[in-house]
Amino acid sequence: MSYADRPWLARYAEGQPHDITPDFPDALSMFRAAVARNPDGDAIRYFDGALTYRELDELTDAFAAGLLAGGFTAGERVAMYLQNVPQFVLGLVGTWKAGGVAVSVNPMNRERELELLLRDSGSSVLVCLESLYDGVARTVLAGQPGVRTVLTTSEREFQTRDDPRALPGTARPDLSGDDVTDLGAFLGTHRGSTPPPVSFAAGDTAFLTYTSGTTGPPKGAMNTHGNVVFTSQAYATWCGLGDDEVVLGIAPLFHITGLIAHVTLAQYLAAPLVLFHRFEPSLGVDVIREHRPTLTVGAITVFIALMNAPNADREALASLRTICSGGAPIPPSTVTAFHEAFGLWIHNIYGLTETTSPSHATPIGTQGPVDSASGALSVGVPIYGTVVRILDDDGAELPPGEIGEICTSGPQVVAGYWGKPEETAHAFPTGELAQPELRTGDVGYMDADGWFYIVDRKKDQINAGGYKVWPREVEDVLYEHPAVREAAVVGVADEYRGETVKAFVSLRAGASATPEELIAFTRERMAAYKYPRQVELLDEVPKTVTGKVLRRELRARQQT
Template identity: 65%
Template sequence: MSVYDERPWLALYGDQPADYAVEFDDALAMYRAGVAADPDGVALRYFDGTVTRRELDELTDGLAAGLLADGFAPGDRLAVYLQNVPQFVIAMVAAWKAGGVMVSINPMSRTRELSYLLADSGATVLVCLEHLYDEVARDVVPGTGVRLVLTTSGLDFQTRDDERLFAGVTRQRHEGTTDLLEFIGQHRGQTPPPVELAPDDVAFLTYTSGTTGVPKGAMNTHRNVVFTAQVYRDWVRAGRDGSVFGVAPLFHITGLIGHVAVSMLVPAPLVLAYRFEPQVVLDAFLEHRPTFTIGAITAFSALLNAPGFTKDHFASFTSIYSGGAAISPAAERAFLEATGKQVHNAYGLTETTSPMTVTPFGSPSPVDPTSGALSVGVPAPNTVVRIQDDEGQDLPLGEVGEIVAEGPQVVAGYWGKPEETAANLPGGALRSGDVGFMDPQGWVFIVDRKKDMINASGYKVWPREVEDVLAEHPAVRESAVVGVPDEKRGETVKAYVSLRPGASVTPEELIAHCRERMAAYKYPRSVELIDELPKTVTGKILRRELRGA
């Protein structure tokens, strides 16, 4: 037996169970139990608006009934292209009630990205913000299998329109679309027929980039969702003392589980504020007094540096976790000094449906004395994390290798990509692509990324995608994109570019070229023009040399 099978971290679980059963067969049953437990309690808070669990159930029933009447069938995909608004949760639950799969799409995605995601997922319904339809989706939808577009607005479900987020925003009606709330209203009062969902059915597709740089739809199953929601409730203390605040974007796996799913399970109110804007978030903290949140350390740093920040903004919190971007010991100390609260570390991927390792609630993560790295926690309950070499063999504790995880949170595979599934999830164990080690007590430390992925403010950027966009510019001969340290984003995108003979272009023009074609977190923040990119004798570009430039 391998030392990892012996699970040396079990002694660190404290009063939390080392093994426990998944309580519900599917996420819809989990949601229904929450409604039954507290039907008149608040499910969602959005600025000055509230939605009770009973109201949420009526809204999702109406939407599900309408979808089925329109031809939506079990197994169909409904794509959600929204910010952190109540409509996101409504659409997700309605998709489950109709027997379907929700596809989460980053609202920063532009035409090229949205086209790929809709085509790859085979979505037949798109729920999107009105302005995103006008700016992006109207040019995309005709070339996809989407046959119903339901549009909505961030102005819905509130009466006090915040000028910092909604200045100049008006309602828009576009030809070929249907207003979401009007569509629900036409079917409100109807109850969709019972649906049978199995633990291994897909609850939602969340897209990630892999070794080839092509986005892959991770198939997060209902079992994955329920299990990780339980981990948040039982081990992270999410929602047990009050409301959950949605700092992370809901389209991201952290928001889907650490905000939406756990709020359904507990049940606890979920507080949403459209998108992350530091001053708006701080004001919402004072207004709603949430008790739990999880987000990237870069987001928390932005809150600490926002004008008017005081320790009182975080006074109501009893549990705060960070994931999506590495925390340095200095950042952890700074947060504690500024807020009086301990930020706990967690680590997971889209393919692990959020956490695979978590710092036990109430205790800080240790710091590795050699590297100075802060631990990302110990394996979650029912989870075995291994450190392996390139041949897939377990390495001794303390040695550096690839982090591999297996457990109830690991996805079934990638949508429509059996070869990628076999390569990245051999035997059902996820090869993370991250390099790290485990100490004798079971604490996991991340040393570096095996792949060339850039992690900017918790968002993952694949260099090849940026390079492909740069290659579309007529002046560009070759390019190489790398991640470089950034105080605010943790890591940011930099491009090294060589030009075609006789061509002329400025770095600013190349940045603008990318900004017009990519999500905001992807385009390079700096471009350096060089005569030749460093290469191996076989012509492979040496990104590692550029990182050290």
Template identity: 55%
Template sequence: MTTSSYGDRPWLALYREGQPTDIDPEFDNLLAMVDDAVRRAPHQDAIRYFDGRMSLAELDAAADALAAALQQRGFAAGDRLALFSQNHPAFVIGMLAAWKAGGVAVSVNPMYKQRELRHLLQDSGARVLLCLDEVHEVAADVLAGAGHEVEIVISSAGRDFQTRDDPRVLPDRDPAALPGAVGLTDLLARHAGQRPAPVRAAHPDDPAFLVYTSGTTGEPKGACLSHANLVFNARSYREWMELSPPDAILAIAPLFHITGLVGHGVLSLLVPAPLVLGHRFNAEVMVDLIREHRPVFTVGAITAFTAMVGGPGVGPDDFASLTKVYSGGAPIPPSVADKVESVLGAYVHNAYGLTETSSITHLVPPQRRAPVDPESGALSIGVPIASVRARIVDGAGDEVPLGEVGELAIAGPQVAEGYWGRPDATAASFPGGELRTGDVGFMDSDGWFYLVDRLKDVIIASGYKVWPREVEDVLYSHPAVREAAVVGVPDEYRGETVHAFVSLQPDAVVTEAALVAHCRERMAAYKYPRAIAFVDELPKTASGKILRRELRGGRA
């Protein structure tokens, strides 16, 4: 039964009838999961990339060929293969090939520059780098230097595996050369029909993926996610959403991010269901893909949905197939959720998870709407999914009473064992195997969980705590506001003061004084922003999460 140390909780009544409260592992490892999918539906689409199609059997054969090629070049069990790629078939092929050769996949954000890529390659000890041609320049600079273990470099063109180019997301310039690289399509052709040499079957606790979590406090760390972690949470998605093979999955989130990796990539192989890829997020491209492929399920940051529904000529009919829609990666202000639903035609359910938890730990049940906490105005992140143990703790790790604010701590089958090569960081973040999330929130008497903010983002103004989320939610309630982010800035008198950054809806006009007054009327005097800067776009991660830390250093 889904429990926390609070005991049996009312949230069990929020599950739909028949929803399991515990999930037993269905497969011992990810390759057993993939083999089962290929056996059941070899001719079903595994990937749809623009006009390109790849069946499960074709995907499996391509991964076999690449795995065989890697082994012949010295790749051994336990070695790491880094994937420097957008949402492209090469990412999925490389991921499967790493597992088939007994190795570990490593995701790399394709927006990384030289310093960031160099750190990741050094930290992971990757022996193989598979990258798209559009990042050749960055990769070439890093590979020309010392300090990394990369021995095999594979390049794939963004236009591979498709029959139609889309200049909205694909570069229209010739890529720079990447010395020493072998082309992926050439490699697959050369080794077509080959299978990798047998390796020891992966143990459930063996690492399958290193996913680097943001370096908000120091350098990024690689969360070491096991076969069991990823299989469990893919199955959690499938059971919760009640997905079946005809239900195409739209990859809004990037595959290199934990939401896209598990909630799109691994999930599609488990169901199995077609995975619709569009290279990288572009609102117009995504809407076109929905119109063409009629996907049923997706999960992504609320900023992505806001961008899609804000396009010209877009209406509920365009999104009619998307009946199962979830948002993760960033909290949803209630007013934004309402605006998106009015165009999307479907309610966007909240989801919560982290890189260290292999994506989801909390979801809003399919037949429910997330409640809004009357005091903080926060929209609930949902209830714990099957087998999750969630609690709210104080600084000493002791549980706080229901309704009181503290840090969210999580344990369960999807929680990583720790960070790659970082025993001290692992001990600090995973005491007793329980993840301390750094997220501040509370649980109400009905079992709903709410987040207030990040511990590191709290603003101390004149001795009072101000949670940026609360101020942002008030700003979002103004009809002119498209996006908002709030940070604390130094203040000689108050210690810190509240500073907001806002982008406006198209053609909207509002003054700084009007927005300040809007907030002052709706919150305590120490909370409302003393200054508001208007910007065209707020800085975001690739998954759509607004980067407050970048705003702190560049305030107007």
């Protein structure tokens, strides 16, 4: 039996096609169409500031012209180390206009993480918040000769009020002695210039988004222009979005959800994208009340936080019509509680960095079923043109109800990992479907009606509120502490984040360290979502006779 031949999609998305034909050949063409369609409409709203599509077009022209004047060539990479600010969108589109590839960098990354991403991507340009340059990037760039141009900018740009709940209260750092260029001055110098026309094939890489892989170190997924156009259009078609939408940018823009479900979806719709630097629940409610967005997509932790914000009520969130959530397991009770509080249903979606956001979604207006055995909410059904199979350890296809690895192929699956042909071949084998198929590493099943459920993860990755954490990376940092003899990291249940990071540590003979000291040690060296919230000291970390850490035994300790 081939899941590609099953007719269930028509039952759950009546009146919609099984496949969609992309409206644009590449993501830059999609942006240009938005400018032509809605030149004087808002492209970005940021606190009390706004940029129209015409203004964004002019600024991205200036960005591209400036890069090209500095010797930038087609195919080079531009790394963006930014929060949810207008400069992220400007840098993304401007990079495309210069013929380049954007690289999204998590603003929570510290020195070791930023250094790895810049080196792996070979980025020649870094667009960076002044605060992140001052606190992190300055040190890293001393050892990165490949980065020729550093453009710094402030969270205070493109708006007129400094909201103390979201924007840094400290003065802007003095960077006058550094070899950096202020982005505003850079744009001013080149404003009015028009870069030469550029076009992309569907298979050309639009941006690199970094994801932890089966061996631990981050890998750059090559999200193509064809991937981007397909998933942007798929969101709009699946959700039945119209001409009056306003997109709330609540997910981090560096993440594949923010890139597609916020930035490029807004451009596909020629709609405003509402940004507010960094998520804070009460501020989020205020922004919704002020800008009246109609749709958003985010991790379930965001909606839990909004539900518990002191200023949240039905009137504040009344403009929202479509809400989707993915990236972390969704408790069915939370969906019910959110609906009772605001009259809005949260629709589950599922996808990975390697699927350029959605591969599965719950049809809008439909509530997904709950697995009676595990209590897990279904992640939905495959979206347009997507073939999903459940395979056993030998690669054989399993029938409905049988648990195995979720494997996905379709227009959203990336071309592979940047500069890593062996990892690409392993994760995207070409089998009986005669096209690359992503081995997700997630374990689940499909029921008789075509609904999919995730019941476990094949990988040891930890999913902390939608952020993926690889245990080995945390362990490597713990091993830098002089008192640590052995370290093993696992994910443990957490009421708010779904899962959080816990470390089990044994100490060197004669050495001493408290759990609090070890937590503080890692917090100084890692992104905020990665460091362990819990540390337990053991005499010995349990291992097999061959020396392999028994992670399952450590997880079992939490249940006894």
